[in-house]
Amino acid sequence: MEFDSVVLAHGEGGLATKRLIEKIFSPMLANEFLDKNEDAAVFNVRSLKGRMAFTTDSFIVEPIFFPGGDIGKLAVSGTVNDLAAMGAQPGFFAASFIIEEGFPISDLSRVVKSFAENLKNAGAMMIAADTKVAPEGHGGEIFISVAAIGEIYRQQNISLDKIEVGDEVVISGDIARHFAAILAVREKIDTEPPLQSDCAPLWNIVKAAIDGGVEIHSMRDPTRGGLATTLVEISEKAKIGIEIDEEKIPIKPQVISLCDIYGFDPLYLANEGKMTFFVRRGDGEKLAGILKNFEVSRDAAVIGRVVDGDGVILNTRTGGRRKLIMLEGAQLPRIC
Amino acid sequence: MEFDSVVLAHGEGGLATKRLIEKIFSPMLANEFLDKNEDAAVFNVRSLKGRMAFTTDSFIVEPIFFPGGDIGKLAVSGTVNDLAAMGAQPGFFAASFIIEEGFPISDLSRVVKSFAENLKNAGAMMIAADTKVAPEGHGGEIFISVAAIGEIYRQQNISLDKIEVGDEVVISGDIARHFAAILAVREKIDTEPPLQSDCAPLWNIVKAAIDGGVEIHSMRDPTRGGLATTLVEISEKAKIGIEIDEEKIPIKPQVISLCDIYGFDPLYLANEGKMTFFVRRGDGEKLAGILKNFEVSRDAAVIGRVVDGDGVILNTRTGGRRKLIMLEGAQLPRIC
Numbered sequence: 001m002e003f004d005s006v007v008l009a010h011g012e013g014g015l016a017t018k019r020l021i022e023k024i025f026s027p028m029l030a031n032e033f034l035d036k037n038e039d040a041a042v043f044n045v046r047s048l049k050g051r052m053a054f055t056t057d058s059f060i061v062e063p064i065f066f067p068g069g070d071i072g073k074l075a076v077s078g079t080v081n082d083l084a085a086m087g088a089q090p091g092f093f094a095a096s097f098i099i100e101e102g103f104p105i106s107d108l109s110r111v112v113k114s115f116a117e118n119l120k121n122a123g124a125m126m127i128a129a130d131t132k133v134a135p136e137g138h139g140g141e142i143f144i145s146v147a148a149i150g151e152i153y154r155q156q157n158i159s160l161d162k163i164e165v166g167d168e169v170v171i172s173g174d175i176a177r178h179f180a181a182i183l184a185v186r187e188k189i190d191t192e193p194p195l196q197s198d199c200a201p202l203w204n205i206v207k208a209a210i211d212g213g214v215e216i217h218s219m220r221d222p223t224r225g226g227l228a229t230t231l232v233e234i235s236e237k238a239k240i241g242i243e244i245d246e247e248k249i250p251i252k253p254q255v256i257s258l259c260d261i262y263g264f265d266p267l268y269l270a271n272e273g274k275m276t277f278f279v280r281r282g283d284g285e286k287l288a289g290i291l292k293n294f295e296v297s298r299d300a301a302v303i304g305r306v307v308d309g310d311g312v313i314l315n316t317r318t319g320g321r322r323k324l325i326m327l328e329g330a331q332l333p334r335i336c
Numbered sequence: 337m338e339f340d341s342v343v344l345a346h347g348e349g350g351l352a353t354k355r356l357i358e359k360i361f362s363p364m365l366a367n368e369f370l371d372k373n374e375d376a377a378v379f380n381v382r383s384l385k386g387r388m389a390f391t392t393d394s395f396i397v398e399p400i401f402f403p404g405g406d407i408g409k410l411a412v413s414g415t416v417n418d419l420a421a422m423g424a425q426p427g428f429f430a431a432s433f434i435i436e437e438g439f440p441i442s443d444l445s446r447v448v449k450s451f452a453e454n455l456k457n458a459g460a461m462m463i464a465a466d467t468k469v470a471p472e473g474h475g476g477e478i479f480i481s482v483a484a485i486g487e488i489y490r491q492q493n494i495s496l497d498k499i500e501v502g503d504e505v506v507i508s509g510d511i512a513r514h515f516a517a518i519l520a521v522r523e524k525i526d527t528e529p530p531l532q533s534d535c536a537p538l539w540n541i542v543k544a545a546i547d548g549g550v551e552i553h554s555m556r557d558p559t560r561g562g563l564a565t566t567l568v569e570i571s572e573k574a575k576i577g578i579e580i581d582e583e584k585i586p587i588k589p590q591v592i593s594l595c596d597i598y599g600f601d602p603l604y605l606a607n608e609g610k611m612t613f614f615v616r617r618g619d620g621e622k623l624a625g626i627l628k629n630f631e632v633s634r635d636a637a638v639i640g641r642v643v644d645g646d647g648v649i650l651n652t653r654t655g656g657r658r659k660l661i662m663l664e665g666a667q668l669p670r671i672c
Contacts, residue, residue: 013560014604014663041390054377056430056464056483094392094483098434101669128483132394135669137473147392147430147464147483224349233354268350327350333437333471 006103011133028116033127041127053088056147062334068196072114075144080201081221087158088150094128098143101136122201162217163238168284169304170277172297174250179269191254200273200296212290215280225327228267242312244304342439347469364452369463377463389424392483398670404532408450411480416537417557423494424486430464434479437472458537496574498553503642504620506613508633510586515605527590536609548626551616561663564603567648577645586635
């Protein structure tokens with residue numbers, strides 16, 4: 001029996017589940033691990049004292065297809081970027097798809113295709129998977145939870161503990177674009193040129209930075225809460241002060257316009273394809289130069305430095321000094 | 337600001353998220369990995385040619401608190417059992433909590449406590465975590481996605497490929513109890529004694545079987561689709577025939593009564609604390625003897641054998657032979 005939409009039987013683990021997997025998931029994602037069809041995938045560890053990174057993230061974005069991406073690309077990007085932030089090459093993925101009853105099979109197919117293509121581009125492989133079906137009105141269309149393992153690349157030792165006074169802060173490109181793109185599509189605002197989410201996997205730029213000999217102390221993927229919340233968190237955890245220069249922070253004019261209209265501060269808005277780097281003093285411009293070779297990080301810039309003390313200070317365009325705090329309250333639900 | 341229920345701000349990655357994590361998650365789950373507060377947890381691989389197992393599963397059970405367990409215990413049990421089925425000792429967990437706006441903080445606290453306690457009992461540690469908040473009516477109260485890594489115990493080489501003609505099939509206890517317990521609570525049926533879900537992590541019994549020298553060829557956790565669907569899948573994948581003796585399959589009288597009332601076949605109903613073992617001919621009774629030492633597998637029994645040919649045959653109580661097929665259609669949504 002063929003279905004146009006997901007039905008509850010697809011979640012029962014029987015014949016309908018089997019057919020859904022064979023029809024939608026396997027053509028895009030089959031590999032020697034999933035083909036074994038065991039309860040868990042078994043893999044070999046390659047190196048003696050190997051260090052691995054492990055992360056998880058759930059994605060509940062609405063709409064699931066948006067300018068610049070979709071929930072499949074977002075799920076891969078968000079997870080790749082969490083691994084990349086530790087200097088880890090994306091390796092094995094596990095993904096859990098929670099699908100609402102009534103979700104169109106054609107949309108599911110698009111999502112899985114995008115997930116699979118982005119996974120392949122990232123050089124990663126999904127070796128464990130699960131699908132569940134939630135009754136209508138409960139599942140919110142589709143949620144994807146991803147966990148991933150990566151191998152630390154070239155003995156990098158990247159952590160918040162490594163940050164020291166004098167380190168330079170580099171952002172890999174313009175900020176707040178994912179949030180702004182989602183806002184624009186939900187509010188049906190046309191911008192010229194159209195606003196695209198920055199959603200992208202960033203392992204290749206992190207790898208290039210490491211290969212290029214940049215001494216990276218710490219990295220962070222500034223998603224929910226935006227650049228400001230990320231920096232405040234880092235400042236608290238690493239017990240250091242951070243100074244950022246507003247005029248150096250790249251941001252698209254359409255994003256500024258949208259923020260002006262809705263009263264949002266772009267420093268607090270989510271990115272899905274940006275990396276914040278803390279690098280040894282003197283390595284900032286070198287890193288920015290490397291990053292500019294890539295389309296996803298064309299606008300990379302050195303935006304600040306680590307200083308004595310605590311907290312995050314923004315040196316404003318007008319010459320003022322503003323202390324940044326963590327995001328308080330809700331902005332827009334289901335942006336990632 | 338204190339909240340009694342989850343609000344959208346808890347999902348924004350800012351101060352409210354931080355407070356939710358500090359108040360509800362950290363007290364139960366803090367460890368040296370999560371405390372680092374990085375984008376991914378970094379861990380060391382201990383052995384040279386180590387083999388690891390990796391799995392994922394999502395849990396959307398309704399009600400979230402049920403006789404014999406709750407979604408937290410279920411999430412740990414289901415994941416531990418997937419690893420255990422590959423002979424892997426539960427190691428590192430990653431969990432993603434998708435919480436609906438309006439979900440009571442006190443319930444969240446109970447769920448997290450149960451998750452943490454069961455994780456601890458299983459000897460595992462959660463080293464990566466994520467929380468997302470879905471707007472009301474979309475999140476279905478709470479969903480938990482878990483991924484986990486385990487180390488293969490004592491060089492076991494357990495896989496469907498190892499199954500051979502003559503192998504004995506052992507079930508670790510009575511079947512269909514998780515499904516029946518959920519059905520009873522939803523339909524407000526009182527049974528005497530009250531029906532408890534079998535929900536339990538099974539690594540300890542698998543470990544005991546391995547330590548006891550049982551030659552295990554394959555294992556499978558018979559959840560959605562029940563014992564019958566699991567056996568049909570194994571028969572197809574391993575390209576072998578299976579014969580099962582109905583009279584040997586342990587099942588509680590209250591479960592049989594419930595099934596009679598609702599017209600369910602217990603062979604197709606979900607278990608959440610059972611393991612199906614395929615062991616070398618002659619090792620079946622030895623395994624059952626070991627399992628009977630544990631409360632969770634007191635009713636373990638040798639129920640069948642691997643034969644030439646294909647498909648799964650049930651030798652019925654009345655002397656008939658019934659060919660088992662995969663579960664078709666939907667039974668009850670959100671049972672696990």
